[in-house]
Amino acid sequence: MSPRSSGQIVEVAGRQLRVTNLDKVLFPETGTTKADVLGYLAGVAHVLVPQAAWRPATRKRWVDGVGTADAPGQVFFRKDLEDSAPDWVPRATLRHKNHANVYPLVNEPAVLAWFGQVAALEIHVPQWRFGADGSPRHPDRMVLDLDPGEGAGLAECAETALLCRELLADMGLDAVPVTSGSKGIHLYAALDGTHTTEQVSEVAHELARALEADHPELVVSSMKKSSRVGKVLVDWSQNNGNKTTVCPYSLRGRAHPTVAAPRTWDEIRDPGLRQLEYGEVLRRVEDGLDPLAAQGWTDGPGDDGPGDDDDARDGGPGGSGTVDRLARYRTMRDAAKTPEPVPAEPPPTGDEGRPPTFVVQEHHARRLHWDFRLEHSGVLVSWAVPKGPPLDPDENRLAVMTEDHPLDYGRFEGTIPRGEYGAGEVGIWDAGTYELEKWREGKEVIAVLHGRPDGGLGGVPRRYALINAPGMGGEKNWLIHLMKHQPDPADAPRNGDGASAAELPEPMLATAGDPEDLDPESEWAYEMKWDGVRAIAAVRGGKVSLVSRNGKDMTRLYPELQELAGLGAGPETGLDGAVLDGEIVALNAAHRPDFPLLQSRLKLTTEREIAAAAREVPVHLMLFDALRLPSAGGGEPRALMRTPYAQRRRELFSAVVPGEHVHLPEAQAGDVDDAIESSRELGLEGVVAKKAGGVYLPGRRTRGWIKLKNDSHQEVVVVGWRPGNGGRAGGVGSLLVAVNGADGVLGYAGRVGTGFSDTDLADIASRLRRLGRKTPPLADVPAADRRDAVWVSPRLVGEVRHAGLTGGGRLRHAVWRGWRPDKEPDDVRWEDAGNFAKRGRRPPRGAPR
Secondary structure (H helix, E strand, O other), X not given: OOOOOOOEEEEEOOEEEEEOOOOOEEEOOOOEEHHHHHHHHHHHHHHHHHHHOOOEOEEEEOOOOOEOOOOEOOOEEEOOOOOOOOOOOOEEEEEOOOOEEEEEEOOOHHHHHHHHHOOEEEEEEOOOOEOOOOOEOOOOEEEEEEEEOOOOOHHHHHHHHHHHHHHHHHOOOOEEEEEOOOOOEEEEEEOOOOOOXXXXXXHHHHHHHHHHHHOOOOEEOOOOHHHOOOOEEEEHHHHOOOOOXXXXXXXXXXXXXXXXXXXXXXXXXXXXXXXXXXXXXXXXXXXXXXXXXXXXXXXXXXXXXXXXXXXXXXXXXXXXXXXXXXXXXXXXXXOOOOOOOOOOOOOOOOOOOOOOEEEEEEEEOOOEEEEXXXXXXXXXXXXXXXXXXXXXXXXXXXXXXXXXXXXXXXXXOEEEOOOOOOOEEXXXXXXXEEEEEEEEOOOEEEEEEEOOOOOOOOOOOEEEEEEEOHXXXXXXXXXXXXXXXXXXXXXXXOOOOOOOHHHOOOOOEEEEOOHHHOXXXXXXXXXXXXXXXEEEEEEEOOEEEEEEOOOOEOHHHOHHHHHHHHOEOOOOOOOOOOEEEEEEEEEOOOOOEOHHHHHHHHOOOOHHHHHHHHHHOOEEEEEEEEEEEOOXXXXXXXXXXXXXXXXXXXXXXXXXXXXXXXXXXXOEOOOHHHHHHHHHHOOOOEEEEEEOOOOOOOOOEEEEEEEEEOOEEEEEEEEEEEEEOHHHEOOEEEEEEEEEOOOOOEEEEEEEOEOOOHHHHHHHHHHHHOOEEOOOOOOOOOHHHHOOOEEEOOOOEEEEEEOOEOOOOOEOOOEEEEEOOOOOHHHOEOOOHHHHHHXXXXXXXXXXX
């Protein structure tokens, strides 16, 4: 962009916006310009919009910049939408007793760009969203604002946050922390939308009072400043329907461009915890780190409820007019060249004497996607879903409406020839009938789908909502969402005689940690950590059912694991009624778990493909826990989840004998370091430490199971550095590093910003000062890292510790270990590529395979 003050027209997600004064400095202490702000907002739009969508947005504007710590700039607090706002900005009216306010809605990235143009740096939103009728819905989240009083700081807020987390977990709420960008921490806990703001506020108030009673030396629930000295205020009042909280990922109007940044709990426990600035947050988002993703926009605008009369418009998609609904479909296909059904006549109006049908087809075209089709008015109204129908109510997915299809398409499987529209393989992922709850033409569809027992929906009824979302880039864009309130699982069809997915418990989850997190007063056992897919296995009627962590029925994908049904150690009882926990893995030639190898088994659809893959890439089930086992004298199976872990393991080994594909790996006792060393020797991910006396908590992530991952080290070539901020201002903030590919060409490997001592930083600056150059020594550095980079000749080698690779092949969470003067730059290559495969990561460009 040109910084000319006269401005220019730019396009943001299909919207046109005039931007001006791009070189205007909005944060004088760091030199951050309007162009920088717009770049940040563009980079985080996909994670910020889901947190703000359909909430009335209050803004704080600094039209002349935020000023400095000593001379703050003038701020304007704005509720009503500006008269100068573009007409495409979504808006909603909030009516009060004596007046009404019209608020902008941050439903699309272009709104953020407009905010940046008018220097609306802070975005504040309430804990509720507007419904489809324009009225406020119940809150969908509880927020606790941890605000340090005089004499307290971020460390005390972190300590309080951990205490809050425990209380919220006891209430069944999973909290996500957000460092506020100011002084404290906000905690966000998702709600199901069934309680009023008054009820939520009262619960939050009681929670704050309980914390204060238990920890009077640290926590206070009163707003009085005199009572807050040296303590942390747990501000429960943010849940009042009239209150707002700074939106996650919003900039803050402080001297430095800090951000309300979602964090992991591991970061909250870090003694070095601090507020993050916009560049750091942007890089985290680019690396795919979004701790608040599960609490993003789910239902969208509110549900008007079944029975809404605003159904179909004649002639539109899904309508009941007399136009030929398949005219466009026919113009896109040549009946002489494609095996798809291409009827010559307009479609009938449909058979009202039977339930409507649906089909979801897995379509391996130029890009893999799933076609979601519902019978309506004689056709299959269709959407393309790039990532497939969600099986988790906390996940939204994009669905792009396509042309109507003929009803016969619901049975189509085959190959569309090259050169034809949609060329590629089409297979049926699931199909059946559905119950229609609502069809608001062009706006919303709610339906309960009843698929096949072995279909992709898991053999249980699934209630979906499709909501038109033109703000996401066009009128054809919808969101598909698995509703939180699902049909009674008793209605679930079963997988033959096996158990249904809905009947099986969710797996217990481990918490990431370090050996220091293990309670020394407890007895621990150490299992090897397998790099595969978690599975709950159930045996009923001589058949095995396999269900994934997210509730998906995987039984048909792994026919070789049916051998489990015959592996009962007891000659009389067998394994009928058993429910077991384990990991499905594929083993490479070195007999090590290989997640990419397993990937080849995850997307298969036809019986022929699955049978062939079972021969070529057989899988193995590593069993490590027993949740239910048959009773010795028959009768109901014995429930073991409340039984201590050590006893469950003994019962598992007594009830099951190993087979060709089913294994019972031993756990290791004694010293944790010995267990970790064993995992390293075996080339495994690490270990999972489990309390010998712990019970099984389905669906819960607890510290009774702690996963300890092995470190990874990598030699790197330093190619540049970026200036630091805060305590590192005027010096090196981070290093830009590279690694040679197999072809000997340097490829960018990412940034290293931690692990330096003050001595290290001084030494690094001295070494690099002599190697400066004007141009980068490699071509693939992303724009976000090039912006203020200082380049150096690639002559120095160092070593870093890292946590694997990002999806783009960069080092994740790289930590500096030191220089390697014994290595020449030409010697630096990616470490054994098997380490990347073992972690389910794609090897970087040019890495040896």
